[in-house]
Amino acid sequence: MPTIAPAWMPPDDPLSAPYTGYTRAHWVAAADRILDAARQRSTNGGALVDFSAAPGTADAGAGPPMDRLEGFARTFLLAALRISGDPAGTEGTAPLIAHYAEAVQHAIAQRIWPALTDHSQATVEAASIAIALHLTRDTVWAALDDATRDGVHAWFAQARGTWCADNNHVLLGATLAAFNHAGGFADGRDTVENALDRMDDWHRADGWYTDGDGRRFDHYNAFAFHWYPFFIDELMGAGFDDRRALHRERLAAFVDGYQLLFDARCAPVFQGRSLIYRWATAAPFWMARREGLDVLGPGMTRRLTSGILRHFVDSGSLDTGVLSLGWQRGPIPSMVQSYSGPGSPYWAAKGFLGLALPADDPVWSAAEAPLQIERTDVRRVLDGPRWLIEGRADDGIVRLHNFGSDGHPTRDDPLYRRLQFSSVTRPVPGGTVRDSDLTIDGAVHRPATRATVGARGGAVTRALDAGGRHVVSRVATKIVGAGVVHVARLTGCVGLPGRVSGAALVADDDRPVGIAPQGQGEVVDRGEVRDQGEAVARSAARDQGEAVAQSAGLVSAVRFLGAWAASPSAEPAALPLAPVGVVERIADGADVLLCPTVRLGPLPAEVVIVWQTALSRASIAALAISDVVVHDDHVALTVDGERCVFRWSLAEFLPADVEAQLIRRP
Missing domain, CATH: 1.50.10.20 (Glycosyltransferase)
Structure with a gap:
């Protein structure tokens, strides 16, 4: 409970209401x-x-x-x-x-x-x-x-x-x-x-x-x-x-x-x-x-x-x-x-x-x-909306992993078509920047056609209208440790630039993006690494494939973990996509939103992309992946020593789910 309540409110009652003080x-x-x-x-x-x-x-x-x-x-x-x-x-x-x-x-x-x-x-x-x-x-x-x-x-x-x-x-x-x-x-x-x-x-x-x-x-x-x-x-x-x-x-x-x-x-x-x-x-x-x-x-x-x-x-x-x-x-x-x-x-x-x-x-x-x-960590599947709710007792944040809520069938609304929402962030309004998602620059995301949700993650398939180009995006997500790993298969995107992003934070002051206050750890912006205000040398690949925003005691990170040819192969070829990590600044009314983003491209016709996102009150270490095996309906890989399978959804929505809303007479 805050120690100072509004003057127009009665005194708090800490005995019967130890959490809120309210009667x-x-x-x-x-x-x-x-x-x-x-x-x-x-x-x-x-x-x-x-x-x-x-x-x-x-x-x-x-x-x-x-x-x-x-x-x-x-x-x-x-x-x-x-x-x-x-x-x-x-x-x-x-x-x-x-x-x-x-x-x-x-x-x-x-x-x-x-x-x-x-x-x-x-x-x-x-x-x-x-x-x-x-x-x-x-x-x-x-x-x-x-x-x-x-x-x-x-x-x-x-x-x-x-x-x-x-x-x-x-x-x-x-x-x-x-x-x-x-x-x-x-x-x-x-x-x-x-x-x-x-x-x-x-x-x-x-x-x-x-x-x-x-x-x-x-x-x-x-x-x-x-x-x-x-x-x-x-x-x-x-x-x-x-x-x-x-x-x-x-x-x-x-x-x-x-x-x-x-x-x-x-x-x-x-x-x-x-x-x-x-x-x-x-x-x-x-x-x-x-x-x-x-x-x-x-x-x-x-x-x-x-x-x-x-x-x-x-x-x-x-x-x-x-x-x-x-x-x-x-x-x-x-x-x-x-x-x-x-x-x-x-x-x-x-x-x-x-x-x-x-x-x-x-x-x-x-x-x-x-x-x-x-009292404890929360992990619950809500079958109706096809959401996975994740909450952690150590930071008190609720994260909603979205595999089924689209909003209006004909509108790509930022309040719906995102991979993740939370109780401490808000989506970026429409425009070139898209938070908590994988996208092709300038693309309109169509309603989901397939979606699955489970105890550790889920998958969603949707079409992207990229300037008249039809791109199919299949994204599978799993919660791994304190972060989230996403594996996506993109089809029809040859020559198009793309990006992956984390949750956007509301800037809490006028500090330049990417500069961490003393003692608050690491923030990466546009390839620059700063640790308590000092530049630290790092490998170019790591620097360029990572972006971290920090504000008001929150850390939001996105880390590009690699790309591979989409064709099944015993040893799929890793694809160099020259990732560039940036923290986008977006004006939203009186606020400025900070969205960590990794830009990719141009993309090949078919590609499998792997990236990590994290939203926390503390910095989260990057995950290491290896032994990537690409199949037609899934990708298997090892994440920090744990073998994981990321499978595209086979559950199909009804045709009515992609029709425009009607008007009726009661």
Whole structure:
């Protein structure tokens, strides 16, 4: 725990919360800080909230209506969670009940909220309002007059029959239909059944869903697929008990694996879109508790969820009470999606689901229990997304080795198509530099066609569009000791330059790249070797085939270990590719990213390339390889005395996995 907490937070409780210091009072304080900022920015009788400008400025309240609806809906959801856990108002929720009842009544009477139409962002926000009203049925909803309730039902009914994206959005219209069904306004069973059946199509394994056709695995599993179905099931009643049982079964399996995507600081792995929702990643752990699933136990649930919140609070996310379009304190343009606006980050409200639990729930009184990574090393295969999760107790970092998450089928998104992600790094935005991967300069990486994952590594095959040239990349990866070895077979790349790279680090100061501070060991940049500030002579091959970036106590390295002819041979010929090690500097908003890279080329028509990557808090020695034997479907070699086989994947994805996302009518 940091020794200094924000002044607006209560004192830490080191007895019951030895890891985070957080109690229910800290969660209430964080929620109220956000809600106070929202109240200051509310307009139109409280029915809209404008986060695009500071209160009292000329632009205050002038943001686009959809952005202001988003600001209201998502903070109303947070208020509803506060109210739901304190309906009697003993924790100061009585003013919230009055404020939001007046806001809803004003919105309906004055027709302030926009119509729900095809592909409507308003439908997304209406679903949050529906859940908020469901959670506050005995308080806010009860305070509305009949005309307002009828108006709410009529507004929700506009979504029936509209078109939406064929992904998690099908659950939004279903949420509105379920709310109206529960209120006796209209029979919503057809809409709900259709949406939940479609969601079942996307389930792969162990509670993991792809977000629409393709291989779209990310944190949307946490704050969409294991969020809406449970409120839908509640609203639809006893006739959906079988659905709810299935959803609970999948949630339990999901939570058991998803917990491992958080490091010893409880920072989530930085992967996938909509990361600006931050601690919404805590939602499924609270949902499991709400559904009576004792997967982690109250002590670990408290430690993990409070740790997630504290990680972002300590990094400055709530310094002003307003969430930026970023990850920690400030905005990061490269991580923001086209659909994101000033009010978008407030889906972070979903991470406050624990406040809907009563104050006497054991999760608030049980002593915090350590995470698995705080007790032992972690190694887990997640079959659904085809990920291998690796965490080490000695450094507390979580590494995600990716063999199956592609993102949108038609977009080469840096938040998806990489060989590795972690809890302490973020991907390089689009451009000429590609982190944690093998690539051909300027190539677009197509969706994976084959992928396998196992206990020590995995393999993935994909096509690369290199300026109209069709290159096939088959990469097999294994964890060896404290590093990772990759063996790739490239076909169709004759004459093209390529590169291999490690994880990118955020520069922590203005020190020239490649200069190590005293006592922090070796950093290599552009062929130069420096050890505690002094140049050291080395062989040219070693110097040129290695690049190491160092920042904020982290070391990221990539080492080229050799290239061989791809044709099977008892003694394959080693190929000289003149590797050049560099540390690329990439501007990313206010930050500079340092990406260790080894440039290769020009490449032959077919080649096998071997390289090592490492991400750690200490320097890692280079691995030695020997006795390389190339076969059609695998490569065998000895790594530091251990014989290893790197086999290309033979597991083929379904044709639908490489088709573009569709649009459908619920």
